[in-house]
Amino acid sequence: MDDAGQIQMNREIPAKSLKTPTTVSPELQRSISGMAAAAAAGGGLPVGWAPQNAAEWKAVIAQMDAQALSVAPAIKAMFPHTSELRQIAGVTVREITPSTLDPAKAGKLLVHFHGGGYVLNGGEASTGEAVLGAHYSGMKVISVDYRMPPEHPFPAAVDDAVAVWRVLRADRPAAAMGAFGTSAGGGLTLALALKLKELGETLPGALALGTPWADLTGASDSYQVNAHVDGIFSNFDGFGKGMAELYAGAAGVTHPLVSPVFGEFSGFPPTVFVTGTRDILLSDTVRVYRAMRTAGVTARLEVHEAMSHAEYIYAFDAPESAVAFQDIAQFFDEHLKG
Amino acid sequence: MDDAGQIQMNREIPAKSLKTPTTVSPELQRSISGMAAAAAAGGGLPVGWAPQNAAEWKAVIAQMDAQALSVAPAIKAMFPHTSELRQIAGVTVREITPSTLDPAKAGKLLVHFHGGGYVLNGGEASTGEAVLGAHYSGMKVISVDYRMPPEHPFPAAVDDAVAVWRVLRADRPAAAMGAFGTSAGGGLTLALALKLKELGETLPGALALGTPWADLTGASDSYQVNAHVDGIFSNFDGFGKGMAELYAGAAGVTHPLVSPVFGEFSGFPPTVFVTGTRDILLSDTVRVYRAMRTAGVTARLEVHEAMSHAEYIYAFDAPESAVAFQDIAQFFDEHLKG
Numbered sequence: 001m002d003d004a005g006q007i008q009m010n011r012e013i014p015a016k017s018l019k020t021p022t023t024v025s026p027e028l029q030r031s032i033s034g035m036a037a038a039a040a041a042g043g044g045l046p047v048g049w050a051p052q053n054a055a056e057w058k059a060v061i062a063q064m065d066a067q068a069l070s071v072a073p074a075i076k077a078m079f080p081h082t083s084e085l086r087q088i089a090g091v092t093v094r095e096i097t098p099s100t101l102d103p104a105k106a107g108k109l110l111v112h113f114h115g116g117g118y119v120l121n122g123g124e125a126s127t128g129e130a131v132l133g134a135h136y137s138g139m140k141v142i143s144v145d146y147r148m149p150p151e152h153p154f155p156a157a158v159d160d161a162v163a164v165w166r167v168l169r170a171d172r173p174a175a176a177m178g179a180f181g182t183s184a185g186g187g188l189t190l191a192l193a194l195k196l197k198e199l200g201e202t203l204p205g206a207l208a209l210g211t212p213w214a215d216l217t218g219a220s221d222s223y224q225v226n227a228h229v230d231g232i233f234s235n236f237d238g239f240g241k242g243m244a245e246l247y248a249g250a251a252g253v254t255h256p257l258v259s260p261v262f263g264e265f266s267g268f269p270p271t272v273f274v275t276g277t278r279d280i281l282l283s284d285t286v287r288v289y290r291a292m293r294t295a296g297v298t299a300r301l302e303v304h305e306a307m308s309h310a311e312y313i314y315a316f317d318a319p320e321s322a323v324a325f326q327d328i329a330q331f332f333d334e335h336l337k338g
Numbered sequence: 339m340d341d342a343g344q345i346q347m348n349r350e351i352p353a354k355s356l357k358t359p360t361t362v363s364p365e366l367q368r369s370i371s372g373m374a375a376a377a378a379a380g381g382g383l384p385v386g387w388a389p390q391n392a393a394e395w396k397a398v399i400a401q402m403d404a405q406a407l408s409v410a411p412a413i414k415a416m417f418p419h420t421s422e423l424r425q426i427a428g429v430t431v432r433e434i435t436p437s438t439l440d441p442a443k444a445g446k447l448l449v450h451f452h453g454g455g456y457v458l459n460g461g462e463a464s465t466g467e468a469v470l471g472a473h474y475s476g477m478k479v480i481s482v483d484y485r486m487p488p489e490h491p492f493p494a495a496v497d498d499a500v501a502v503w504r505v506l507r508a509d510r511p512a513a514a515m516g517a518f519g520t521s522a523g524g525g526l527t528l529a530l531a532l533k534l535k536e537l538g539e540t541l542p543g544a545l546a547l548g549t550p551w552a553d554l555t556g557a558s559d560s561y562q563v564n565a566h567v568d569g570i571f572s573n574f575d576g577f578g579k580g581m582a583e584l585y586a587g588a589a590g591v592t593h594p595l596v597s598p599v600f601g602e603f604s605g606f607p608p609t610v611f612v613t614g615t616r617d618i619l620l621s622d623t624v625r626v627y628r629a630m631r632t633a634g635v636t637a638r639l640e641v642h643e644a645m646s647h648a649e650y651i652y653a654f655d656a657p658e659s660a661v662a663f664q665d666i667a668q669f670f671d672e673h674l675k676g
Contacts, residue, residue, distance in 0.1 A: 011356040011374035013566045018349040021559040023625060036349035221359040221644040222615055225567055228351045277560055277624060282615050286641040287361060290661075301639045303624040306559040323628075 018229065021306045027318035031311060035231030047235055050242025054150040057246065061120055068116075068125040075128055075316060079135040083127060089163035092145040096130045102138030107338040108176045110134070111168065111204070112143040113192075115183030115310060117213070117243035118157060122148055129182055129210070129313045136325035137332055142168065146188070153249035154258055161192040166201075174202035176338020180328065182274075182310045183233070183281070184247075186212025190260035190288065193268060206335035207271040208328040211281040211309050212288060214261040216244035216253040220283035230280040233309040261287050270298040272331040274324050276307025298335075302327050356567065359644045365656035369649060373569030385573055388580025392488040395584065399458055406454075406463040413466055413654060417473040421465060427501035430483040434468045440476030445676040446514045448472070449506065449542070450481040451530075453521030453648060455551070455581035456495060460486055467520055467548070467651045474663035475670055480506065484526070491587035492596055499530040500537075512540035514676020518666065520612075520648045521571070521619070522585075524550025528598035528626065531606060544673035545609040546666040549619040549647050550626060552599040554582035554591040558621035568618040571647040599625050608636040610669040612662050614645025636673075640665050 020033045038044065051057040080099040085092070096112075110133060114126035122145060130143035146160040168177060181189045186209040193203050223236040233240065248258045256262040261284065271292055275285040282303070292299040304312070304320050312324035358371045376382065389395040418437040423430070434450075448471060452464035460483060468481035484498040506515060519527045524547040531541050561574040571578065586596045594601040599622065609630055613623040620641075630637040642650070642658050650662035 008358055009371040009374040009378060010358075011370075011377060011567070011569065013354045013356060015353040016351045016562065016565065018351060018559075018562050020346055020348075021557065021562075021621075023553075023557050023559060023621065032349075033347045036347040039349060040347060215361075219359065219361050221356075221361060224354065224356050224359075225564075225616060227354065229349070229563055231349065277620050278563060282641075283359075283361065283643050286615060287643050289641075290643070293665075294661075301641060303620075303627075303639060303641060305621050305625050305628070323632075327631075 024306050025319045028306065028311075028315055028320050031315035031318060032231060032306060035308065039231065039234070044234065045239050048238040050239050057119070057150045064120050065123065065125040068121055068128070071128065071314070072124070075131055078316065079131050081131050081134055088142070089167045091160045091164050093164060094127050094130070094143045094145065096127060096134045096141040096143055098131070098134040098138065100135055100138050101140070105137070105139050107172065108139055108178070108332070108336050109168065109172060110137060110139050110141045110332065111165065111177060111179045112141050113146065113161060113179070113181035113185035113188040114143065115181060115185040117240065118148055118184045118188075118247035119243045129185070132313065132316060132321070132325050133180060133328065136322065137329035139332070149246045149249070154247055154251050154255070157188055158191045158195055158257055161188055162195055165192060165196070169202065173338055175205040176336055177204050178206045178208065178332045178336050179204040180208035180210070182210030182313060184213045186210050187214055187260055190214065190263065191257040194257060194260060194263045197267060203267070203269050205337060206269050206332055208331060209271060209273050209285070209288070210312070211275045211279050211285050212260070212273070213281060214259060214284040214288045216248060216259045218244070220281070220287065222280055222283035226278055226280045226282060229278050231278070231308040232311055232314065233280045236280065261291065265292045265295040265297055268292060268295065268297045270331070270335040272300045272302065272328060274302045274304070274312065274327065276304040276309070276311060278306055278308045280309050300331060362644050363657045366644065366649075366653055366658050369653035369656060370569060370644060373646065377569065377572070382572065383577050386576040388577050395457070395488045402458050403461065403463040406459055406466070409466065409652070410462070413469055416654065417469050419469050419472055426480070427505045429498045429502050431502060432465050432468070432481045432483065434465060434472045434479040434481060436469070436472035436476065438473055438476050439478070443475070443477050445510065446477055446516070446670070446674050447506065447510060448475060448477050448479045448670065449503065449515060449517045450479050451484065451499060451517070451519035451523035451526040452481065453519060453523040455578065456486055456522045456526075456585035457581045467523070470651065470654060470659070470663050471518060471666065474660065475667035477670070487584045487587070492585055492589050492593070495526055496529045496533055496595055499526055500533055503530060503534070507540065511676055513543040514674055515542050516544045516546065516670045516674050517542040518546035518548070520548030520651060522551045524548050525552055525598055528552065528601065529595040532595060532598060532601045535605060541605070541607050543675060544607050544670055546669060547609060547611050547623070547626070548650070549613045549617050549623050550598070550611070551619060552597060552622040552626045554586060554597045556582070558619070558625065560618055560621035564616055564618045564620060567616050569616070569646040570649055570652065571618045574618065599629065603630045603633040603635055606630060606633065606635045608669070608673040610638045610640065610666060612640045612642070612650065612665065614642040614647070614649060616644055616646045618647050638669065
């Protein structure tokens with residue numbers, strides 16, 4: 001018992017061997033089995049390990065970004081688009097125009113923030129999800145290549161997001177613009193909206209948060225329940241915690257613009273959430289969803305069977321990926337005005 | 339590889355010790371720790387065990403129903419109500435009238451189906467959730483004490499549900515009535531609506547499905563991922579599978595009125611789902627939710643942090659329980675007409 005007379009008892013879970021479920025599409029089964037095979041072969045970063053200095057961070061970032069970029073040709077072939085490199089308010093962005101551009105939505109625009117723990121997926125590796133979002137929505141997407149550690153910890157990413165947002169907003173109504181992103185990109189989408197609210201500025205017309213990294217303290221229950229279960233973000237301890245601390249820097253991981261689960265969401269625009277039952281950020285996602293519902297925000301929660309963290313981006317040939325992005329596109333169609 | 343050249347690779351999860359998370363209320367923490375303590379003490383049914391004949395089933399049913407009934411006084415004290423025993427179409431029901439009855443909703447009625455794997459929680463043990471539903475909605479609830487195995491396997495429960503429904507519907511519009519239930523009660527709510535659709539009869543105005551037992555074949559991914567993690571329904575193998583087969587009988591577990599995940603949901607009324615991140619039926623829940631969305635049904639999904647299967651019924655002093663039932667009450671307020 002603790003001081004309050006509360007029992008604090010751990011729950012012991014025996015080792016288990018998870019089959020690839022038959023309840024998902026063959027394509028998603030292939031993704032799940034492929035990740036299991038990679039884990040069995042000892043692939044990925046060592047459990048519990050994190051870089052110890054800027055040089056080690058840069059080496060692992062370069063290696064992982066190259067790996068992320070290796071799928072770009074397959075995405076390009078399946079989702080034809082053009083990508084134009086631009087600078088907005090001094091921030092590097094890529095303007096993604098899908099070949100499926102819907103002229104009826106020409107007045108609307110999506111703003112995208114890539115994932116990767118505020119550390120990975122910078123540069124050309126940043127746009128995979130933006131391309132999928134553009135394809136399924138038929139809308140132009142501005143994908144923000146925000147500054148990141150080790151050189152640029154918090155609040156650089158939030159500052160870049162706000163700076164780009166202000167320029168885009170000068171040209172069109174805020175209500176015509178949606179913001180979206182997955183993982184750290186979902187967290188940064190939340191941080192942008194919290195910061196705009198703090199500044200008394202107009203928020204986007206709607207948000208789409210893919211398995212948002214909302215609690216960088218590691219307290220969410222799914223960090224333990226889905227540890228090793230999630231095939232993409234398999235452990236918070238080690239590399240995940242290292243990214244959290246590298247990003248937060250002096251502000252600390254409990255700052256509400258670093259860990260938006262500690263934010264206050266009244267007045268937020270309609271928001272859709274996407275996660276999966278194997279997602280290590282399942283709890284981060286449902287906790288923010290619940291906080292928004294409590295604050296009276298129009299919110300929708302989508303949870304996909306057997307899906308790991310952000311797997312709808314990587315298993316982009318799976319029908320579940322199409323459904324995830326179609327849900328987001330439909331939500332923007334319902335809520336953006338322009 | 340299998341015949342289709344598909345990799346089938348298991349994912350190995352090491353043993354783990356789950357802390358009680360700090361991300362839920364003190365009351366829910368107490369519930370989670372209490373279940374962990376009971377598991378550590380060797381409480382509950384032996385893993386993998388199921389009764390082998392009717393006499394063994396009856397013995398374990400009597401023991402577990404007595405345990406369920408032991409919390410009735412605490413529920414009665416916290417949620418004052420009257421319970422009137424009635425017969426409708428030859429089926430035993432209990433009419434629950436909460437002390438919080440809202441006269442503005444006098445034209446509306448809720449119909450409740452209890453959980454317990456189609457085997458447990460018959461008789462006086464059946465009404466705990468009905469009382470909570472009545473309290474938080476301010477509405478009268480008819481709780482159906484449907485026939486169960488070992489004497490009465492499928493389709494007795496569905497037949498009883500349809501028979502009661504027809505009598506209630508003769509007195510008021512179907513659109514003024516909501517149907518709800520948890521676990522097997524959620525599965526039976528689905529089976530009732532599927533059967534009414536098959537018969538060409540009018541469906542309820544709205545449904546509330548608490549962690550519905552929708553796939554009695556055991557294929558859902560959360561059966562393996564949340565095995566041992568869930569503090570209430572900890573393992574499908576053994577007792578769970580035994581209940582499934584005892585209930586299904588000759589119809590088999592793939593019959594869509596036994597495992598409604600195999601049903602077709604077009605034309606269904608608005609439906610709200612409630613589950614938790616530790617729920618062994620998380621996958622059953624999200625799979626039916628997704629099938630309804632695909633069928634164009636208005637559906638809402640609520641997932642509670644760190645909650646086990648149906649824990650919102652048992653941890654009825656937790657604020658999370660109140661939120662779960664308030665969500666359901668609000669959903670019925672929005673969608674029932676009468």
